[in-house]
Amino acid sequence: MTRTLLAAAASIVFLAAASSDAPMRVRGTVTSVSSNTIGVKGTNGNDYQIEVGDKTRLVFAQPIALSDIKPGDFLGVTSLKRKEGTLMAYDVRRFPKPVNPGHRPFDGLADQTMTNAAVSGTAKGVSGPELQLTYEGGSQKVVIAKTAQISNLVPGERSQLVKDSYVSLLADKGADGKLTARSIEMRKEAPKAPQ
Numbered sequence: 001m002t003r004t005l006l007a008a009a010a011s012i013v014f015l016a017a018a019s020s021d022a023p024m025r026v027r028g029t030v031t032s033v034s035s036n037t038i039g040v041k042g043t044n045g046n047d048y049q050i051e052v053g054d055k056t057r058l059v060f061a062q063p064i065a066l067s068d069i070k071p072g073d074f075l076g077v078t079s080l081k082r083k084e085g086t087l088m089a090y091d092v093r094r095f096p097k098p099v100n101p102g103h104r105p106f107d108g109l110a111d112q113t114m115t116n117a118a119v120s121g122t123a124k125g126v127s128g129p130e131l132q133l134t135y136e137g138g139s140q141k142v143v144i145a146k147t148a149q150i151s152n153l154v155p156g157e158r159s160q161l162v163k164d165s166y167v168s169l170l171a172d173k174g175a176d177g178k179l180t181a182r183s184i185e186m187r188k189e190a191p192k193a194p195q
Helices: 002-014
Strands: 024-033 037-042 047-051 057-063 074-081 087-094 102-106 109-125 128-135 138-155 166-173 179-187
Touching: 024 047, 037 166, 047 166, 074 128, 074 138, 102 138, 109 138, 138 179
Parallel strands: 047 179, 057 179, 087 138
Antiparallel strands: 024 037, 024 166, 037 047, 057 138, 074 087, 074 109, 102 109, 109 128, 128 138, 166 179
Protein backbone atom coordinates (compact mmCIF):
# COMPACT_ATOMS: atom_id res chain seq x y z
CA MET A 1 0.00 0.00 0.00
CA THR A 2 2.79 2.41 0.95
CA ARG A 3 4.68 1.64 -2.28
CA THR A 4 1.51 2.23 -4.30
CA LEU A 5 0.88 5.60 -2.64
CA LEU A 6 4.50 6.62 -3.05
CA ALA A 7 4.50 5.63 -6.71
CA ALA A 8 1.36 7.68 -7.25
CA ALA A 9 2.98 10.66 -5.51
CA ALA A 10 6.13 10.31 -7.60
CA SER A 11 4.02 10.19 -10.76
CA ILE A 12 2.30 13.42 -9.82
CA VAL A 13 5.57 15.12 -8.85
CA PHE A 14 7.29 14.27 -12.12
CA LEU A 15 4.41 14.34 -14.64
CA ALA A 16 2.31 17.34 -15.55
CA ALA A 17 -0.61 16.89 -17.91
CA ALA A 18 -0.51 18.94 -21.09
CA SER A 19 -3.76 20.77 -20.54
CA SER A 20 -4.99 24.18 -19.48
CA ASP A 21 -5.79 22.88 -15.98
CA ALA A 22 -2.40 21.24 -15.54
CA PRO A 23 -0.92 21.77 -12.08
CA MET A 24 1.66 24.49 -11.60
CA ARG A 25 5.22 23.34 -10.84
CA VAL A 26 7.09 25.27 -8.16
CA ARG A 27 10.67 24.63 -7.08
CA GLY A 28 12.33 26.63 -4.34
CA THR A 29 13.21 27.21 -0.71
CA VAL A 30 10.64 27.21 2.08
CA THR A 31 10.56 30.65 3.70
CA SER A 32 7.76 30.08 6.21
CA VAL A 33 5.58 27.29 7.60
CA SER A 34 2.20 27.55 9.30
CA SER A 35 -0.42 24.94 10.15
CA ASN A 36 -1.76 24.76 6.58
CA THR A 37 0.38 27.08 4.42
CA ILE A 38 3.99 27.30 3.34
CA GLY A 39 5.81 30.25 1.83
CA VAL A 40 8.21 29.35 -0.98
CA LYS A 41 10.86 31.50 -2.67
CA GLY A 42 10.87 30.02 -6.16
CA THR A 43 14.02 29.38 -8.15
CA ASN A 44 12.49 31.85 -10.63
CA GLY A 45 12.62 34.58 -7.97
CA ASN A 46 8.86 34.65 -7.31
CA ASP A 47 7.29 34.29 -3.87
CA TYR A 48 4.43 31.83 -3.38
CA GLN A 49 1.96 31.05 -0.62
CA ILE A 50 0.82 27.45 -0.98
CA GLU A 51 -1.80 25.62 1.01
CA VAL A 52 -0.95 22.13 2.27
CA GLY A 53 -4.05 20.02 2.86
CA ASP A 54 -4.88 16.55 4.14
CA LYS A 55 -4.80 15.24 0.55
CA THR A 56 -1.37 16.71 -0.24
CA ARG A 57 1.06 13.85 -0.91
CA LEU A 58 4.43 14.26 0.76
CA VAL A 59 7.62 12.61 -0.48
CA PHE A 60 11.04 12.93 1.13
CA ALA A 61 14.36 12.59 -0.70
CA GLN A 62 16.26 10.47 1.84
CA PRO A 63 20.04 10.73 1.27
CA ILE A 64 21.79 7.45 0.40
CA ALA A 65 25.25 6.47 -0.78
CA LEU A 66 26.09 5.94 -4.44
CA SER A 67 26.99 2.35 -3.51
CA ASP A 68 23.31 1.82 -2.61
CA ILE A 69 22.38 2.25 -6.29
CA LYS A 70 22.25 -1.14 -8.01
CA PRO A 71 21.62 -2.39 -11.56
CA GLY A 72 17.88 -2.56 -12.16
CA ASP A 73 17.08 0.45 -9.96
CA PHE A 74 14.95 3.09 -11.66
CA LEU A 75 16.37 6.59 -11.31
CA GLY A 76 15.55 10.17 -12.09
CA VAL A 77 18.88 11.85 -12.91
CA THR A 78 19.40 15.58 -13.49
CA SER A 79 22.61 16.31 -15.36
CA LEU A 80 24.64 19.18 -16.75
CA LYS A 81 25.73 18.67 -20.36
CA ARG A 82 29.41 19.56 -20.59
CA LYS A 83 31.04 21.14 -23.65
CA GLU A 84 32.42 17.82 -24.89
CA GLY A 85 28.93 16.32 -24.73
CA THR A 86 29.24 14.16 -21.61
CA LEU A 87 26.58 14.31 -18.91
CA MET A 88 27.62 15.25 -15.35
CA ALA A 89 24.89 14.13 -12.94
CA TYR A 90 24.28 16.33 -9.91
CA ASP A 91 20.93 15.00 -8.66
CA VAL A 92 20.20 11.27 -8.55
CA ARG A 93 16.87 10.04 -7.14
CA ARG A 94 15.81 6.42 -6.87
CA PHE A 95 12.11 5.93 -7.60
CA PRO A 96 9.98 3.12 -6.16
CA LYS A 97 8.85 2.24 -9.71
CA PRO A 98 9.37 3.50 -13.29
CA VAL A 99 7.98 6.98 -13.91
CA ASN A 100 7.95 8.75 -17.29
CA PRO A 101 10.99 6.94 -18.81
CA GLY A 102 13.12 8.88 -21.30
CA HIS A 103 15.74 11.58 -21.75
CA ARG A 104 14.83 15.23 -22.22
CA PRO A 105 15.91 18.84 -21.50
CA PHE A 106 15.44 19.88 -17.87
CA ASP A 107 13.38 23.04 -17.42
CA GLY A 108 13.81 23.68 -21.13
CA LEU A 109 17.54 24.40 -20.79
CA ALA A 110 19.86 23.15 -23.52
CA ASP A 111 22.71 22.43 -21.11
CA GLN A 112 20.68 20.50 -18.52
CA THR A 113 18.85 17.20 -18.92
CA MET A 114 16.56 14.84 -17.03
CA THR A 115 16.93 11.11 -17.57
CA ASN A 116 14.36 8.74 -16.08
CA ALA A 117 15.70 5.25 -16.68
CA ALA A 118 16.87 1.96 -15.23
CA VAL A 119 20.47 1.36 -14.24
CA SER A 120 21.96 -1.13 -16.69
CA GLY A 121 25.58 -0.84 -15.61
CA THR A 122 28.12 0.89 -13.39
CA ALA A 123 31.80 1.71 -13.97
CA LYS A 124 34.71 3.71 -12.61
CA GLY A 125 35.51 6.37 -15.17
CA VAL A 126 38.40 8.81 -15.49
CA SER A 127 36.16 11.71 -14.42
CA GLY A 128 34.38 9.77 -11.67
CA PRO A 129 31.84 6.98 -11.13
CA GLU A 130 29.62 6.31 -14.13
CA LEU A 131 26.10 4.95 -14.51
CA GLN A 132 24.68 3.52 -17.71
CA LEU A 133 20.96 4.36 -17.87
CA THR A 134 18.61 2.55 -20.24
CA TYR A 135 15.05 3.36 -21.29
CA GLU A 136 12.89 2.23 -24.19
CA GLY A 137 14.48 3.52 -27.37
CA GLY A 138 17.76 4.72 -25.91
CA SER A 139 20.40 4.93 -23.23
CA GLN A 140 22.65 7.51 -21.61
CA LYS A 141 25.94 7.34 -19.73
CA VAL A 142 26.28 9.82 -16.86
CA VAL A 143 29.28 10.72 -14.74
CA ILE A 144 28.39 11.32 -11.08
CA ALA A 145 29.68 14.67 -9.79
CA LYS A 146 31.54 14.63 -6.47
CA THR A 147 28.94 17.03 -5.07
CA ALA A 148 25.91 15.15 -6.43
CA GLN A 149 22.90 14.62 -4.19
CA ILE A 150 21.91 10.96 -4.18
CA SER A 151 18.61 10.02 -2.58
CA ASN A 152 15.83 7.51 -2.27
CA LEU A 153 12.25 8.77 -2.50
CA VAL A 154 10.31 7.66 0.58
CA PRO A 155 6.96 8.67 2.12
CA GLY A 156 7.31 12.07 3.74
CA GLU A 157 6.01 13.60 6.96
CA ARG A 158 4.80 17.11 7.77
CA SER A 159 7.64 17.47 10.28
CA GLN A 160 10.10 17.40 7.35
CA LEU A 161 8.47 20.43 5.78
CA VAL A 162 10.53 23.10 7.53
CA LYS A 163 11.92 26.58 6.89
CA ASP A 164 14.99 26.63 4.62
CA SER A 165 14.25 23.17 3.20
CA TYR A 166 14.02 22.74 -0.58
CA VAL A 167 10.80 21.65 -2.25
CA SER A 168 9.65 20.64 -5.71
CA LEU A 169 5.87 20.61 -5.88
CA LEU A 170 2.80 20.60 -8.06
CA ALA A 171 -0.06 22.89 -7.08
CA ASP A 172 -3.57 23.52 -8.34
CA LYS A 173 -4.72 27.11 -8.74
CA GLY A 174 -8.24 27.74 -7.50
CA ALA A 175 -10.76 30.18 -8.91
CA ASP A 176 -9.75 32.56 -6.11
CA GLY A 177 -6.12 32.37 -7.25
CA LYS A 178 -4.95 30.40 -4.23
CA LEU A 179 -2.47 27.57 -4.76
CA THR A 180 -3.05 24.19 -3.14
CA ALA A 181 -0.30 21.59 -3.27
CA ARG A 182 -1.13 18.23 -4.84
CA SER A 183 2.26 16.81 -3.97
CA ILE A 184 5.51 18.01 -2.42
CA GLU A 185 8.94 16.46 -2.70
CA MET A 186 11.08 17.69 0.18
CA ARG A 187 14.79 17.68 0.90
CA LYS A 188 17.16 19.49 3.23
CA GLU A 189 18.86 21.55 0.54
CA ALA A 190 18.65 22.29 -3.16
CA PRO A 191 20.69 20.26 -5.63
CA LYS A 192 23.35 22.38 -7.30
CA ALA A 193 24.75 21.98 -10.80
CA PRO A 194 28.56 21.58 -10.80
CA GLN A 195 30.57 24.63 -11.82
